[in-house]
Amino acid sequence: MPTYTSLLPPLPEPATSIWTYLFSRTHPYSSYSQYPEHYPAFIDAPTGRTLSRGALRSSTLRLAHGLRHPPRHALAPLARGDVALVFAPNTLAYPLVLFGLLAAGAAASPANPVYTPAELAHQYRDCGARLVFAVPDALPTVFAMLELVGVGEAEARRRVVVMQYDGSGRRGTAEGVDRDLVWLEELLAQGEERVEEKFDGGAAHATAYLCYSSGTTGKPKGVMTTHKNIVIETQILRATFPLLASGPGKDVLVGVLPLFHIYGLALLLHLAFVSGAPTLVMPRFDPEQFCANIARYRVTIGIIVPPIFLALVNHPATMRHDLSSLRYICSAAAPLSRDLALATAQKLASVGAHVVVGQGYGLTETSPGTHMLPFEWAMRKIGSCGVLVPNVEAKLVLSEDDATGEAKAEAAEWDPQEEERGGAGVKMSARGELWVRGPIVMKGYLNNPAATRASVTPSGWFKTGDIFVRDADGFWYVVDRKKELIKYKGFQVAPAELEALLLTHPSLVDAAVIGINDPVQATELPRAYVVPRGTPAPALDAEIQAWVAQRVAPHKRLRGGVVMVPEIPKSAAGKILRRELRERAKREGVRPAGTGSPGASSQGQVALAMAKL
Incomplete structure (x- = not known):
């Protein structure tokens, strides 16, 4: 089975410190001297x-x-x-x-x-x-x-x-x-x-950042990201991220992503600086302030997460401010559905902002980016997280050897039954867990050799835990989290697929899907938690169940019910906190499909929750 490499040419791998790479006036790979020292690097949004x-x-x-x-x-x-x-x-x-x-x-x-x-x-x-x-x-x-x-x-x-x-x-x-x-x-x-x-030569393998990755279970783990990891990742981002133009009146990035998270840290602090483009620093996301700052500072690039896409589509602030300076918005940290990407582009176009919507993929453990959607392909491959970045290898794994931890069976290169996500007639691979290897993979988890061994094979492959497919053009698509797949009577149900569908329903603004255990049927049932648009109509839960049933295979129906909530719990990076929903589901119990939404005993309670939100 294939080991995939990047479609892009390999890049140099400087072995030096992050500071030297960013600020040296003489290092051959530092871009510091390419831009005047008086250029702004960071701008405080509230004060200017x-x-x-x-x-x-x-x-x-x-x-x-x-x-x-x-x-x-x-x-x-x-x-x-x-x-x-x-x-x-x-x-x-x-x-x-x-x-x-x-x-x-x-x-x-x-x-x-x-x-x-x-x-x-x-x-x-x-x-x-x-x-x-x-x-x-x-x-x-x-x-x-x-x-x-x-x-x-x-x-x-x-x-x-x-x-x-x-x-x-x-x-x-x-x-x-x-x-x-x-x-x-x-x-x-x-x-x-x-x-x-x-930190030159071998010393570049020293730990520079210790970001904590929560994962899906247990306490957060300290990810040892080295100087070399970040230097090479920044090299990769410079080569794959849409060109940033420096200088007065040129590109400005909006920095609303949390800087404690590897996504914000790598792109807003490192990539923007080496590209000579300033980052507008916002302390937190507020739709009104976000749009007002785009207008005030003529922001051209937004590096954001799916919940902000939802806000741009649904919040009235989008209509109140001049967003015409925006030319590119990029999503990562959580899957961005094709429908939401298109809806955002259409909404922004309606207010004069003609943007390209891009997407990337990565993890804290990979510094972070392993895939990036090229600018020129973004609107043709919408829904893809892009191509494999330079200097990184990948494979799609079905099973691993219990003794060695290495891959035992890998996904077929072509699967005629797989949905044609890359366009009509474009062949797709079979589904498998994405494993990656390269110089951007972390040194390991701090003080946790067992977790490191479970995540990184002896030959250097990092197991992402995410299910992917790849099309014949070399573009990759996130299907779901390996541990989040719902098993309904032996059939696999991907929560992300149902969530993307639910977000197209005109009465909903957000959604999350989990599996709940039904001991009577000895299976998991898909349950949706949804945020209604305004005060929900009577029996909206049953209407949504029927609406989904008309659009999916029988095993994907929302047999675990539909629950209306004021908001979907998410991390600072925009990832759905499914553990919180699973704990809630345990309290609610199992309700057969068609009997109403568990935990939402009256429309009045839901309306009150909406008012509080």
């Missing part, structure tokens, strides 16, 4: 404050010096290989802190800013952080976390940096913040390192 390329470079070297030689002995100094945890929403200080840590030779572990103290404690303990960077509003959570892990009050103050930056060079102030804490601006005022900490 700008951090230029030159100011960012200088500030990262000053932060590196301040971390090695902290003021007042009030902070534990950082050494090469130490880890700092970054606990903040998107802010202008985020790239400064991450790149400053790298310049100092430390590793950064970005954390979800909505974590509770207990959740944060797991990441803090696991990554072995010596310092925590946190915005003022997050300090109560940080100190509660440090108390949980047994750090005394005096020592806790020596482990925290207040992450606030305005470029003034002065120590900040905020109500309720301990005066003894060290502020980011103080560290920037201690002096400047002459050169960055080097």
Whole structure:
């Protein structure tokens, strides 16, 4: 069976540090000197404050010096290989802190800013952080976390940096913040390192980032992403992402993706910078502000997730603002259906924004991107996540050897029964789990060799857990998660397929599908959780069940019922949190199809939930 390679030519694989690759004036693969230092690198959306390329470079070297030689002995100094945890929403200080840590030779572990103290404690303990960077509003959570892990009050103050930056060079102030804490601006005022900490040759395999991947079960795992992983991934993105034009009046990216997540971190912080295009930093997604900022800053490129596509289609803010500067929007982190992609393009065209809709695929463990949809093919292969990127191999696996963990059986190269997703007459492969191998695959899971062995084979293949097909033109399509497939009486049902269908129903704005266990029939039943558009009509649940039944094979019908909810639980990256829905389903129990939606006993309750939303 075939091992697939990229349709694109291979790229050089520099073995150097991320900081050197981004900021060196002399390294042969650094693009830093190609763009003037006064060009903006990052723009704070709420205030319009700008951090230029030159100011960012200088500030990262000053932060590196301040971390090695902290003021007042009030902070534990950082050494090469130490880890700092970054606990903040998107802010202008985020790239400064991450790149400053790298310049100092430390590793950064970005954390979800909505974590509770207990959740944060797991990441803090696991990554072995010596310092925590946190915005003022997050300090109560940080100190509660440090108390949980047994750090005394005096020592806790020596482990925290207040992450606030305005470029003034002065120590900040905020109500309720301990005066003894060290502020980011103080560290920037201690002096400047002459050169960055080097990670050349074999040293480039040192860990640079520790992002935490939640997976579908268990506690989040620390993914050891190396300097070399990110440098090569950025090389790949430069070659495969639609060309970014630099300079005043050229491309501007909207940075609403969470920067603690590998998707936002890799594209908004690294790719945009090496391309000379500024990123507009938004602290969170709000449809009104998102559209207003596109108009105000003339944003041209949106790197977003499917829930934002839904908002662009359904929220009235799309009609209220001038979005005509947009030329390209790209989705990743979760599958984007063909119908939603087309609906978004049509809605934006109706307000004067003629966009190309692209899509990519990747995981935290692959730094992240393994597939990218070429700009010129995007609207012809809509629904595809693209072609395999350079320097990466792939295979579609049906089963693996229990003893070695290597592939035992692989999917057929052609399957005449598979849906022709790539266009009429374009042959498709059979379905299989995507395995990938290449220089962007993580070093492993931190402190978890068993999980690493279960995910990466001895020969270097990473098992993604996602089911794919490939068309004869070399374009790939996500079918579903391996562990999320529903088994109805032996037939496989892909939740993503039903979700894509449900999103075309005129009365719905969002949907998620899970399998519920029916002990009477000894099988799983597909159940849909749906968000109605406005106040739902009476018996909408039964109407949706019948509507789906007319459009799918019998084994895909929603025999587990339809439940109306105010919103679908999702991660910050836009992925459906199916575990939460499964827990809810356990409480609701099994209801036969056609008897109403479990958990929604009256239309009044649903209307009240809509009002709260």
